[in-house]
Amino acid sequence: MAAARLLRGVAGVAGFLVAGELVIRFGLSEDLVFPAPSAVLREAVWLPSDAVFLRGTAATLTNWALGLLIATAVAVPAGVLLGALPPVERAIRPVLEFMRPIPSVAIIPLAILLIPVDELMKVSVIVYASLWPILINTLYGMHDVDPMAKDTLRAFGFGRSAVLARVSLPSAAPFIATGVRIAAGVALVLAVSAELVAGGTAGIGVYVTTAGSGNRTDLMLAATFWAGVLGVAANLALLAGERRLFHWHRVRTGAAG
Amino acid sequence: MTHRLSRHALVLGLAAALGLTGCGAGGETSSSPAAGGTGLEKTTIRVGALPVPDPVALYIAQAKGFFEEEGLTVEPVTITGGAAALPQIESGALDVSQTNYVSTFLAVSQGKKIKLVADMYQAAPNAFTIMVPKDSPIKTVADLKGRTILVNNLRNIATLAVTSQLKAVGLTENDVKFAEKPFPEMGNAINSGQADAGWFTEPFITANQKTLGFRTVADTMTGPTAELPIAGWMATQEWAQKHPKTLAAFQRAIARAQQLASADRKEIEAALATYTKIDAGTAAAITLGTYPSTLDAARLQKVADLMLEYQYISAPIDVKSVIASAAG
Numbered sequence: 331m332a333a334a335r336l337l338r339g340v341a342g343v344a345g346f347l348v349a350g351e352l353v354i355r356f357g358l359s360e361d362l363v364f365p366a367p368s369a370v371l372r373e374a375v376w377l378p379s380d381a382v383f384l385r386g387t388a389a390t391l392t393n394w395a396l397g398l399l400i401a402t403a404v405a406v407p408a409g410v411l412l413g414a415l416p417p418v419e420r421a422i423r424p425v426l427e428f429m430r431p432i433p434s435v436a437i438i439p440l441a442i443l444l445i446p447v448d449e450l451m452k453v454s455v456i457v458y459a460s461l462w463p464i465l466i467n468t469l470y471g472m473h474d475v476d477p478m479a480k481d482t483l484r485a486f487g488f489g490r491s492a493v494l495a496r497v498s499l500p501s502a503a504p505f506i507a508t509g510v511r512i513a514a515g516v517a518l519v520l521a522v523s524a525e526l527v528a529g530g531t532a533g534i535g536v537y538v539t540t541a542g543s544g545n546r547t548d549l550m551l552a553a554t555f556w557a558g559v560l561g562v563a564a565n566l567a568l569l570a571g572e573r574r575l576f577h578w579h580r581v582r583t584g585a586a587g
Numbered sequence: 588m589t590h591r592l593s594r595h596a597l598v599l600g601l602a603a604a605l606g607l608t609g610c611g612a613g614g615e616t617s618s619s620p621a622a623g624g625t626g627l628e629k630t631t632i633r634v635g636a637l638p639v640p641d642p643v644a645l646y647i648a649q650a651k652g653f654f655e656e657e658g659l660t661v662e663p664v665t666i667t668g669g670a671a672a673l674p675q676i677e678s679g680a681l682d683v684s685q686t687n688y689v690s691t692f693l694a695v696s697q698g699k700k701i702k703l704v705a706d707m708y709q710a711a712p713n714a715f716t717i718m719v720p721k722d723s724p725i726k727t728v729a730d731l732k733g734r735t736i737l738v739n740n741l742r743n744i745a746t747l748a749v750t751s752q753l754k755a756v757g758l759t760e761n762d763v764k765f766a767e768k769p770f771p772e773m774g775n776a777i778n779s780g781q782a783d784a785g786w787f788t789e790p791f792i793t794a795n796q797k798t799l800g801f802r803t804v805a806d807t808m809t810g811p812t813a814e815l816p817i818a819g820w821m822a823t824q825e826w827a828q829k830h831p832k833t834l835a836a837f838q839r840a841i842a843r844a845q846q847l848a849s850a851d852r853k854e855i856e857a858a859l860a861t862y863t864k865i866d867a868g869t870a871a872a873i874t875l876g877t878y879p880s881t882l883d884a885a886r887l888q889k890v891a892d893l894m895l896e897y898q899y900i901s902a903p904i905d906v907k908s909v910i911a912s913a914a915g
Binding site: 442447528531541543547549 | 633635637638639662663664665666667671672674675677678679680720769770771774775778779790791794798799862863864865866869
């Protein structure tokens with residue numbers, strides 16, 4: 331089953347690359363210059379031997395991890411608190427709903443203006459963007475707690491905090507984990523976008539800017555390819571963590587396979 | 588050179604949004620107390636520069652230890668454009684930054700308190716050209732009438748240079764259409780019919796000649812724009828006043844590097860390999876501008892006067908007042 335699925339995935343990727351290669355090599359007019367997938371992949375293979383690129387990747391990942399960590403540390407308690415106090419949630423909800431759809435990339439120029447330390451500026455916009463998926467998922471998780479289980483514990487004389495710790499939090503945890511996983515993708519987008527807009531001493535986005543200024547579209551795409559690889563890797567790692575920690579949740583909700 | 592690559596962002600005035608993250612403006616000041624011995628007000632400075640040939644002196648001075656000899660530690664920061672760097676020197680994220688003179692004077696005309704602290708790059712023949720595909724019917728500047736010309740930034744150095752060439756053949760900027768496009772995308776955009784011509788600088792002149800067979804219609808740095816000052820180093824007025832010794836040390840090191848760059852092209856090519864992605868073959872082939880080692884108000888005045896003539900600014904600017912005085 332799993333092998334067949336993997337095979338299909340590989341076939342899909344290969345087919346896409348071959349189609350891209352053929353279109354660029356034979357379909358595009360000779361007057362247009364665009365690096366073919368084979369050329370981009372060749373550069374991508376060599377990129378990890380480029381010290382500047384490695385330093386850039388380390389810088390981007392550091393901002394990414396720091397931003398995600400802070401966002402989790404802020405959004406989870408906030409979500410739990412709001413979820414446990416419905417009147418407060420109802421009061422704050424309109425503000426949340428207003429701020430959530432603001433494209434996070436749009437606040438980068440404002441952040442540049444307000445925050446004089448480059449790394450802090452980048453981490454801040456990552457935190458801002460990652461907050462929402464975690465917060466909203468935590469809220470959903472808190473709403474989804476089985477009322478019967480809560481009532482049962484209360485009937486046995488457990489206090490509010492005990493109900494929270496023994497029922498609500500474990501029940502909301504899989505939702506929180508999903509929120510963090512979604513935020514991880516958003517955070518990577520912001521980490522690279524902030525570098526593309528603001529520049530910096532190192533970063534994947536800084537590398538892309540530099541490659542573009544040197545007319546190296548192949549290098550731009552190769553660096554972008556690695557950003558994509560990092561995003562996929564982060565998603566897979568978090569997904570594996572979720573599967574391992576919350577296998578009981580999948581059984582309960584009847585999620586497939 | 589304002590060299591805008593990726594700016595998909597708009598300013599949205601939602602300061603409150605940022606405040607909520609708990610990461611608002613940090614009150615940190617990065618000024619360090621006077622360092623012992625050298626007497627510099629600040630010994631470590633962050634300097635913004637584009638990954639293009641213009642700011643090569645920064646990297647030459649760094650590699651040759653010119654900053655170190657002045658007791659200065661310089662941290663080069665890649666910027667994405669002079670316009671993007673302005674808020675960064677204002678916020679203090681950068682101490683000094685590359686800027687192009689048109690952007691600088693536009694900002695000054697809007698009341699920004701910025702000072703030019705050193706010269707960087709000046710136009711030379713064929714370093715900034717209008718190019719077209721090889722089979723284009725456009726042969727002269729006059730043929731551009733009614734055509735679309737790609738520039739890296741609207742109402743900046745590119746449009747100013749092209750407009751001054753149009754005037755020489757009796758046309759105005761209203762006789763053509765300018766459209767904005769990053770340099771790496773111009774060649775393909777012109778070939779796919781989005782525009783008829785483009786204003787190019789290196790390494791894109793060489794690249795488009797080689798890979799797309801583009802042909803040069805005109806050098807835009809002739810006549811009134813001959814030897815036009817292009818780019819320099821800027822700081823805020825406040826920074827320049829607060830750090831006169833640091834500034835003087837920076838100026839001395841940069842001037843030495845500018846002299847080296849002017850004297851030996853090999854120094855430029857060697858440095859380009861360290862901070863740009865221009866390969867050695869291209870670096871040897873590209874047409875470069877010149878690297879003046881003094882900031883000369885009379886030369887720079889030409890830029891401000893051209894801007895006034897073509898109404899980029901509404902009131903004259905006395906360039907002397909924009910140059911940081913030696914005494915601080």
